[in-house]
Amino acid sequence: MASFPPSLVFTVRRKEPTLVLPSKPTPRELKQLSDIDDQEGLRFQVPVIMFYKRKLSMEGEDPVKVIREALAEALAFYYPFAGRLIEGPNRKLMVDCTSEGVLFIEADADIELNQLIGDTIDPGTYLDELLHDVPGSEGILGCPLLLIQVTRFRCGGWAFAIRLNHTMSDTLGLVQFLTTIAEFTRGAEGAPSVPPVWQREFLAARQPPFIPFHHHEYEQVIDTTPDDNKKSMTHKSFFFGPKEIRAIRSHLPLHHRSTSSTFDVLTACLWRCRTCALVLDPKKTVRISCAASGRGKHDLHVPRGYYGNVSAFPATVLRAGMISTSPLEYAMEGVKKAKAKMTGEYLRSVADLMVTKGRPLYTVVGNYIVSDMTRVGLDTIDFGWGKPVYGGPARAFPLISFYGRFKDNKGEDGIVVLICLPEAAMETFQEELKKMIGEHVDGPFDYNPIKVVSKL
Template sequence: MAIPFFPVNIKFTVRRSQPELVAPAKPTPREVKQLSDIDDNDAQRFQLPLVHFYPHKPSMTGKDPAQVIKRALAQTLVFYYPFAGRLREGLGRKLMVDCNAEGVIFIEADADVSLHQFGEPLQPPFPFFEELLYSVPGSEGIINCPLLLIQVTRLKCGGFIFAARINHTMSDGFGIVQFLKALAEIAQSACEPSIPPVWCRELLNARDPPRISFTHNDEYDEVPDDETRSHVMVHHSFFFGPNELMAIHKMFPHHHHGPQNSTFEVLTAFIWRCRTIALQLEPDREVRLMCSNNVRGKSNSPLVPPGYYGNAFVFPAVVTTAGKLSRNSLGYALELVKKSKAMATVEYIRSVADLMVIRGRPNLVSTRSWVVSDVRRAGFRDIDFGWGKARYAGPAMAGSGDFLGTSFFIPQENAEGEEGIVVPICLPLKSMMLFIKQLENMLISKL
């Protein structure tokens, strides 16, 4: 169990309605639809929690956000009817959706707290999040469970919190945002989504016959888990504003005869090195970095069409030792980050799909791994149900299921209105304290 490192001093009571199933507003096709071989690997078989905080909007006074969103949800599921179904597992652990229109879980609630009491700026971990996204008993699984759970919590200030938990095998960040934008459009009286949903999961299936053209050892080989689990894990988020990002850029070598270092590259390299030092591993221990690489637009002939809402990303891994990463300059970490990004070619993507079929859909290596997913361009903040843009929008915490070593790069403004990046991180308590000290020591001389 991971706990907040700096919990907000806030207590509140939530009164929830009975959870109910919301089905499509009209009859939908009764069919079975297979997921892709990128969708259904073990790394995606978890429930992803999301949260959006919306302030009071005077022009919407008298309108109930829970009822507005609930009505829109039933209409949106007419177009996205697979979400109203249930996953089944076939031969070779192949996942498929039984489109039976059973519905998704919807909860409406009231909390005796105002938005400003959650802190400024809003960022994970959020206090008493389990009250804002109630886990209905029996709904937490992957197979034969609802694929989506939504809770809308009204606040005493007139704002509200939209929280959702989605089965990640169905969609990646871009696919989730596409669905939520459709929901928001229909909540604002649209008759249909502006982007029609596209299934076409066969586009990311294995070839026939499958042929693995990369080793993929660094991502999917079994690595003995020799770490102790007795330590307390804690959640905390770190905000990197314009000044911090400029300071981090200055720490890296300039490539005068090549492309400039991107913000993603330098921030990832900086955090990975600081994180590794804070873990105090033996110098010969292998450490892994996996950067989530979206396959949309990877070639002149895109692998998936507009409107595709399945998983369309891969995790090329780079490996070094804790000693090498800690002793070498930040430039060493930077080159490894660039290598991970460069590996995600079309052929690599095809090879991953083939590997999933040949090797039984294995999970990613989690031992001493850090996974980074950049959701800054996914569009979570653009989801407007009629109350304007959210003060915070996106993943609710670090981690992906039971694996706590995943971090997200989330766009956010600080209290001064400066645009920056929030990065939620989960570490053992002692390592978190060392990590904060490492960040401060490296940044203080550059600010």
């Protein structure tokens, strides 16, 4: 069982937030988002975080100054990020390119990096300190589209945390923007190596709309969950290395062990454990929605440099009782079925559905959305201090889990999964997970949460 750092008390001192503007004048214009971008289910803020070790060759360089200057240069090319969202007829989102800037916070923490990262990492525990939620900044309309905090640690390491208005980009689009910042921090001159492309009309609804698929992920279901289950939510992260994945595979028939991806195996396990933990009515339907990118699909030619959302959340619907009581391969076949739906035509069908149905929210009741961020490149962003010791998702949501890459203290590569559940359900989830993994389980089952003291 992984040992997370013991209970810590540390102080974060932040300077007043400032607005970073593009380094040069940019066009004042209105830019429409795509019909994938502005769906209700993407109208939220998503945080990611990266941790960097001290680097001797960068002694004397202040990461705050380096990042702030490079950010201004990058915004000259990605100037829509410096604008504000407005809503037009039929709830159509547009960026008013005002060059008002993005929020930037400089901070110092009296703690060392290795006290925050051990055999696993749980950024949700201290995210509020390393990414301060500036009052009034969390809205979708009329608010800064990015919030960035750079926090220096006393060991010389530091953290880069960013909150993205998800309507503007998916994680691959965000990585493209962060890569541009990184290029400027390392002395690049001129334009980014991959010039940004807006062209949001690329994923506009067709005329007339054509919806050939049954989109289970947008079906509206009446919520009959008792209020007690909606109250106190808790966040935890779990590390799955090769041993844990092998243990989960051992629950599958031989022919599935060699033909199923790590994502398939892990997602099926989590879906089953989560369904058991929530103690759902066996007759109720539950969904697994797999966030899937349309980039690279043969029937969707995404322009190089496009940084908008190119993802859908195809779902499979099964009975809760069958997920909880059937062998693991039953849940895994559901995961595979959801993944297989994703094509370019499926994504265009989603865009058409959005316009036809008034941009509905994804299904909330009985849904579990998983987003695999292990291959998007957050763990490769080099601002001059080398690759981060961790670069990935920073927090889960009640319906959404994120996967990130992580290397533990033994140098073992694995996957960190961020989970958010009601407190009582989290305890049951951990017990169910132990059954799946046996003695190999690596999760923060006994650690005490880190205590933090915040000061502006």
